[in-house]
Amino acid sequence: MKRLAAVLLTCLVITAISQAESRTDGRKGIVLAHPEQAGMGQPFLVRLTSAQAFDRVSVHWMGRVVVPSVAQWKQCHVAIAMLGTDVLTIKPGTQTLLVRAWSGGKETVWHRSVKIVTRSYPRQELSLPSKMVSPPGAELERIKAERIRTQKAKNTWSDQRLWRLPFHQPVGGKITSTYGLQRVLNGKPKDPHRGLDFRAPSGTAVEAVADGRVILAESHYYAxxxxxxxxxxxxxxxxxxxxxxxxxxxxxVKRGQIIGRAGCTGRATGPHLHLSISAQGQLVDPAPLFEETTDQLIR
Known part of the structure; x- marks a missing residue:
């Protein structure tokens, strides 16, 4: 019992030090940490820490159930989930966060709220070949089929968490277009930009942001x-x-491994790399994932 108490104290102290500004809650030896608010389109993390092993953890967010894998760190059991919202569909307001944890056969439930706050994004006007803005009818079936496959890929779930923060930057070039840009193509308002564009001449090596498995590699009309x-x-x-x-x-593939070469295929005005990150099917802003640590994305 003394050893368990010491380990629990260690877990609580670690959380208290690293999450001084986080919303934390400890019940039955389990500590929950998450931000009270997040900007539209911004990713954030939820973390559960326990001195005792988890039987199971589930995080419920925007209609999706996430079952994060559990790792051990400094004699604590830790479960981390990456969540967020998509600038294309989210509106300011409050979203419900439901977290459930089972340990020693007992269940603990947290009902929390995360306030999604307004975030302004700049406007960008681009000129493109007309067929890339309004595709010819002969391409519509292709585009529809590609959308089905990519939507399935974005919603892929696998049990083992392989990523860690900060992410590895895929190319060395600077960012030329940020997430959330309100794009106007050939004078027509279109969906906001849901990723980052990096300057990268054709042939530039593109590297994986984290360990993982390639689930789709093919040519698409727009991308x-x-x-x-x-x-x-x-x-x-x-x-x-x-x-x-x-x-x-x-x-x-491994973090930092070359997975492809930058180019100008699809709807592009010049050679570059477009990178997007899907978190539970939501295309979130990748920028914080290259700049911030786990602790920073929980605050």
């Missing part, structure tokens, strides 16, 4: 040569406009 990598627990990275693939669908 050109595209690759989707599953990093586990509902986190998927998307790489668009590639000139070529260096790995194939089904391959296991």
């Amino acid at each position: 050109g040569n595209s690759m989707y990598i599953d990093h586990g627990n509902g986190v998927i990275s998307l790489y668009f406009h590639l000139s070529e693939f260096e790995v194939c669908q089904g391959d296991i």
Whole structure:
């Protein structure tokens, strides 16, 4: 009992120190940490820490149930889930966060709220070939079929979490277009930009942001040569406009491994890399995932 108490104290102290500004709650030896608010389109983390092993953990967010894998850290059992919202569909307001944890055969339930706050994004006007803004009828079936496959890929779930923060930057070039840009193409308002564009001449090596498995690698009408990598627990990275693939669908890749080459395929005004991150099917802003640690994304 003394050892268990010491381990629990260690878990509580670790959480208290690293999450001084987080919303935390300890019940039956389990500590929950999550932010009270998040910007529209911004990712955030939920973390459960316990001195005793979890039998099961589930996180319910925006109609999706997430069952995060559990790791051990400093004699504590830790479960982390990446959540967020998509700037295309989210509105300011309060969203419900439901967390359930089973330990020693007993269940603990938390009902929490996360306030989604307004975040302003700049406007960007681009000129493109007309067929890339309003595709010819002959391409509509292709586009529809690609949308079905990519939607399935974005919603992929695998049990083992392979990602860690901060992510590895896929190319060395600077960011030329940020997430959330309100795009106007050939004078017509279109969906906001739901990723980051990096400057990358054709042939530039593109590297994986984290360990994972390639779940889709094919040519698409709008995104050109595209690759989707599953990093586990509902986190998927998307790489668009590639000139070529260096790995194939089904391959296991490591963080920093070359997975393709930058290019100008699909709807693009010049060579670059477009990167998106899907967290539980929501395309979130990738930028914080390259800049911040786990602790920072819980505050």
